Each structure stands twice: as structure tokens, then as C-alpha cells.
Amino acid sequence: MPTLTVLSLCLALGAGPHARSPRPSRHEAGPHVLALVGEAERVDARRGASADALVEIENPAGSIKVVGWERNEVMVTGQLGAGASGLDFTGSGSRIRVGVETERNPHGVISSLEVHVPLRSRLQIESFAGSITVSEVAGTVKAETVNGSITVSGQAREIHAETVNGSVEVSGASKDTQVESVNGSVTVRGASGALQASTVNGRLEVSGGTFSRAHVETVSGSLAFEGGLSSGATLEAETVSGSVVLSLPANVAADFSVSTFSGSIDNAFGPPATRVGRHTSEKELQFSTGGGGASVSVHTLSGSITLRKR
Numbered sequence: 001m002p003t004l005t006v007l008s009l010c011l012a013l014g015a016g017p018h019a020r021s022p023r024p025s026r027h028e029a030g031p032h033v034l035a036l037v038g039e040a041e042r043v044d045a046r047r048g049a050s051a052d053a054l055v056e057i058e059n060p061a062g063s064i065k066v067v068g069w070e071r072n073e074v075m076v077t078g079q080l081g082a083g084a085s086g087l088d089f090t091g092s093g094s095r096i097r098v099g100v101e102t103e104r105n106p107h108g109v110i111s112s113l114e115v116h117v118p119l120r121s122r123l124q125i126e127s128f129a130g131s132i133t134v135s136e137v138a139g140t141v142k143a144e145t146v147n148g149s150i151t152v153s154g155q156a157r158e159i160h161a162e163t164v165n166g167s168v169e170v171s172g173a174s175k176d177t178q179v180e181s182v183n184g185s186v187t188v189r190g191a192s193g194a195l196q197a198s199t200v201n202g203r204l205e206v207s208g209g210t211f212s213r214a215h216v217e218t219v220s221g222s223l224a225f226e227g228g229l230s231s232g233a234t235l236e237a238e239t240v241s242g243s244v245v246l247s248l249p250a251n252v253a254a255d256f257s258v259s260t261f262s263g264s265i266d267n268a269f270g271p272p273a274t275r276v277g278r279h280t281s282e283k284e285l286q287f288s289t290g291g292g293g294a295s296v297s298v299h300t301l302s303g304s305i306t307l308r309k310r
Contacts, residue, residue, distance in 0.1 A: 054095045082110075083108060240301045
């Protein structure tokens with residue numbers, strides 16, 4: 001399970017990258033940025049940006065809300081928490097940075113930011129102890145936090161979302177989706193194309209269109225997948241102690257490989273499972289439907305497996 005990115009984020013944010021030198025002046029950040037150390041202050045500023053600008057947003061603790069709009073500008077409103085030294089709002093055109101600066105432990109400075117960005121922006125969002133919400137963005141979204149939930153909705157074409165302690169919920173027409181939590185549920189709705197989704201302690205639920213490549217994995221949570229498979233697609237579903245339910249089109253053309261060590265297998269597409277040997281509870285099942293084509297593998301240690309027709 002890919003946890004290096006999240007762990008690197010923990011270390012990077014823990015080191016406190018929010019005090020920068022030299023710091024941009026208030027005039028550079030816009031005429032309405034207000035911040036006083038030790039006091040919570042409102043912020044209201046905007047900058048021109050290209051239609052597909054890279055917008056980098058960083059807030060160590062609190063909340064980040066990003067909304068796409070039709071204007072070619074970035075607008076930041078919200079409140080900087082007590083202990084913030086200012087807002088780093090710099091750049092123009094193809095690259096804009098928005099960051100909360102602090103002069104003490106950044107994780108204790110609770111700020112709330114609402115950022116409006118051009119509809120086709122490329123977003124890179126980071127927090128440590130904050131929630132992240134993105135809506136109405138049609139570009140790409142990369143969002144990472146450690147202690148907080150992530151919610152992405154809209155028409156983003158690519159979504160990459162990771163958290164350690166919190167849920168991840170993605171809805172929309174993403175064609176390339178990577179979502180991960182350690183302690184939290186993961187929900188994906190409306191995606192298609194390529195998908196990688198995982199959680200350690202939490203439920204994983206996917207419902208979408210037609211997938212060309214999908215890998216879904218949990219350790220101790222249940223897993224539910226509903227979607228179609230393109231010709232030659234691969235679908236891999238794995239759990240340790242959670243149940244697996246796959247809901248596929250009745251006419252799916254695929255080659256199946258299914259096994260569980262101590263759970264049951266319920267197959268609506270054809271033959272029943274058989275035991276691997278007389279002295280083991282392990283069961284396995286291999287069969288094809290519709291002449292084959294796509295590859296479907298499902299494996300659990302102690303969870304049950306159910307294959308359903310949509």
C-alpha cells in the first residue's frame with residue numbers, strides 16, 4: 001500500500017515549512033490581506049491567473065475549501081488563526097501560491113481558507129491537521145492531509161487524494177483516480193478509466209462507469225465494487241479480514257480467479273467454489289464468462305466473497 005507520500009508529508013509539514021524568508025509584502029499579496037500575530041484576522045485577496053494555472057495551497061491546520069469558477073483569477077477569503085504571521089499569496093499567470101505563514105508551531109494555528117480558482121486549474125493542496133474540500137474543478141486535483149477528511153466533487157479529470165486519519169470521498173467523472181486512507185473509509189462514485197483505492201481500517205466502496213484498470217484493497221474493512229470493465233481490463237480486489245462484494249454487468253466478458261482461505265464464495269456467474277485440499281478450508285474458483293477478455297482476481301484471507309450480476 002503506497003504510504004510513502006503521506007509519511008513524507010507528515011515529516012515535511014512537521015518541520016514547519018510555513019515560515020519563509022523573504023516573506024512577500026502585504027502589497028504583493030493584495031490590498032485586503034490582514035494578519036496580526038496572536039490575533040485571528042480576516043483575509044480577502046485576489047490575483048489574476050491563467051485558465052489552467054497551477055495553484056498550490058497550504059494550510060497546516062483548520063480547513064481548506066476550493067471552488068472552481070469561470071473567472072481567470074484566484075480569490076482567497078477566510079480567517080487566519082491566532083499565531084499566523086500572514087498569508088503567502090504570490091505568483092501570477094500560470095502559477096499561484098497560497099499559504100498560511102506562522103511564527104510558532106504551525107499545527108496549533110487554526111485557519112480557514114476558501115479559495116476560488118479557474119475552472120481548469122491544476123491543484124496541489126497540503127495540510128497536516130485540516131480538512132480539504134474541492135468542488136467544481138475540471139482540471140487535476142492532488143490533495144494530501146494527515147489528520148483530516150478529503151472530499152472532492154465535480155468534473156476533475158484526475159484525482160489523487162491521501163489522508164492518514166480521516167475519510168476520503170470522491171464523486172465525479174475522473175478518468176484517473178488514486179485515493180488512500182489509513183484510518184478511515186474511502187468512497188468513490190462516478191469514476192471510470194484507471195482506479196487505485198485502498199484503506200487499512202475502514203470500508204471501501206466504489207461505484208462508477210467502465211474501468212480499464214482497477215486495484216482496490218483493504219486490510220480490515222469491507223470492500224464493495226460496482227462497475228463495468230472494458231475489453232482487456234484488469235480488476236484486482238484484495239482484503240485480509242473484510243468481505244468483498246463485486247457487482248458486474250451480467251454480460252461481462254472476463255476471466256475470473258477467486259480465492260479465500262477461510263471465508264465463503266457466492267458466485268452468481270457460474271460454478272461454485274471448490275476446496276483446495278481435504279485438510280484445508282481454503283477455497284478457490286477459476287472460470288470465464290462471455291468468452292473471456294478482462295481479468296478479474298479476488299483474494300481474501302478470512303472474508304467472504306460475493307460475485308453479483310448488475
